[in-house]
Structure formats: structure tokens, C-alpha cells
Amino acid sequence: AQTVTQSQPEMSVQEAETVTLSCTYDTSESDYYLFWYKQPPSRQMILVIRQEAYKQQNATENRFSVNFQKAAKSFSLKISDSQLGDAAMYFCAYRSAIGGTSYGKLTFGQGTILTVHP
Amino acid sequence: DGGITQSPKYLFRKEGQNVTLSCEQNLNHDAMYWYRQDPGQGLRLIYYSQIVNDFQKGDIAEGYSVSREKKESFPLTVTSAQKNPTAFYLCASSIPGQYNEQFFGPGTRLTVL
Numbered sequence: 001a002q003t004v005t006q007s008q009p010e011m012s013v014q015e016a017e018t019v020t021l022s023c024t025y026d027t028s029e030s031d032y033y034l035f036w037y038k039q040p041p042s043r044q045m046i047l048v049i050r051q052e053a054y055k056q057q058n059a060t061e062n063r064f065s066v067n068f069q070k071a072a073k074s075f076s077l078k079i080s081d082s083q084l085g086d087a088a089m090y091f092c093a094y095r096s097a098i099g100g101t102s103y104g105k106l107t108f109g110q111g112t113i114l115t116v117h118p
Numbered sequence: 119d120g121g122i123t124q125s126p127k128y129l130f131r132k133e134g135q136n137v138t139l140s141c142e143q144n145l146n147h148d149a150m151y152w153y154r155q156d157p158g159q160g161l162r163l164i165y166y167s168q169i170v171n172d173f174q175k176g177d178i179a180e181g182y183s184v185s186r187e188k189k190e191s192f193p194l195t196v197t198s199a200q201k202n203p204t205a206f207y208l209c210a211s212s213i214p215g216q217y218n219e220q221f222f223g224p225g226t227r228l229t230v231l
Contacts, residue, residue, distance in 0.1 A: 004160075033218070035219065043206065043224070043225050045210075045222035050219060104212055106220060107163075110159055111160050
């Protein structure tokens, strides 16, 4: 079974600065998908960014980018020019690319609380 | 507007009672999911359904039941067999395609009195 680990329960950053959230995962599969979700105080889960394991290029969405290291099984999220609205719980998630009855199932990490200081 | 709705937002239950959480989507998604979120933990999968009239147990299905009679609806029943049901419950549905990414509803907070 796959596991996802976020080793930073809490992180903080000053507004306009850059912060990196860590995520590692364990899998024996070669093809899979990785996601970062944001959960603000409203508790609505919002997809931030996604990455396919077979794509070597790191995904980027505006101020959000990832550093995907497949061999190290690492998938960190970098937030540039941090804004007050980025304050939230961030979850890393894994999904297998293998079909079958478990297709689509997400495995989540424990989450990292990000605080943004003005 | 297309989206996922969950009701009620807050739900209180007495011990020994069954309670049903509603999840409806008008996104025309085939797959739907139920997750449980406890403080300090990530989301854990309870049940999921890839198509109408079919569903599978997730990692923590004991004490829960679901049905999928319509594509739009995936209600979750928390039974009296669930020993610690107080939690935040999230419903999701996913887009068919390469990433199969999941979109979430606003959640239901269940408290057992």
C-alpha cells in the first residue's frame, strides 16, 4: 500500500517571501499522479497543482510550483510571493495510475498548516 | 453553477442513532468518494463509487454504509456501529480522464452528543 508523509506539521512565512512544503511518498509503482490540495479555514478543499510521474518537467501554476524528484520519491510545493490568502492547511496526495477497482483512489498525507505573517 | 453540495453543514446525533449525510453533484461525474477528516490527520477514504449501482470499501469503511442509485447522489450513512463518528466528512467527485482529479464539497461536521 502506498503511504504519503508530510513531515512539517506547521510552517510559517512572511508575506511576499517564498516557502517550501515537503512531501515524501512510498510506492512500488512506476506510474502515478501527485497532487497538492489547499484547505483554507472554510475547510473547502481546493486543488493547487498536479504532476504525473512520467513527466520530468516540474508542474507550475502561477506562484505555485513543485520539485518532483522521482528517484527520491519527493514532491515538494514551493509558494512564491506568499500572500495572506495562502494561509491554509496543505495536503499532498497520491493516486495510482493502475486501473481496476482502486482506480481514482487518493491517499493523503497528514497535512501542513501554513501561516502567512503580514 | 456546477458543483458538489453537502447537507447539512452541521449535524448532531445522539449515541446509538444512525444518521445520513447527503452528497449531490451536477458535474456529470461518474466517480464519487467519501472521506473522513480528524484533527491532526489527513483525509481517510471511507467508500467510493466509480459508477451507478457499484461501490467499494475504502480504508475505514467499518460502521458506514453507502448507496449509489443515481449518478448525482452518493449518500453516506453513519451507523451506530461506528465507535467514534465525530468528525468532518468530505464528499468528492472526479473528472474522467488522465488525472482523474477530485473536486470536493464543502463538508459536513458531525458531532455525537
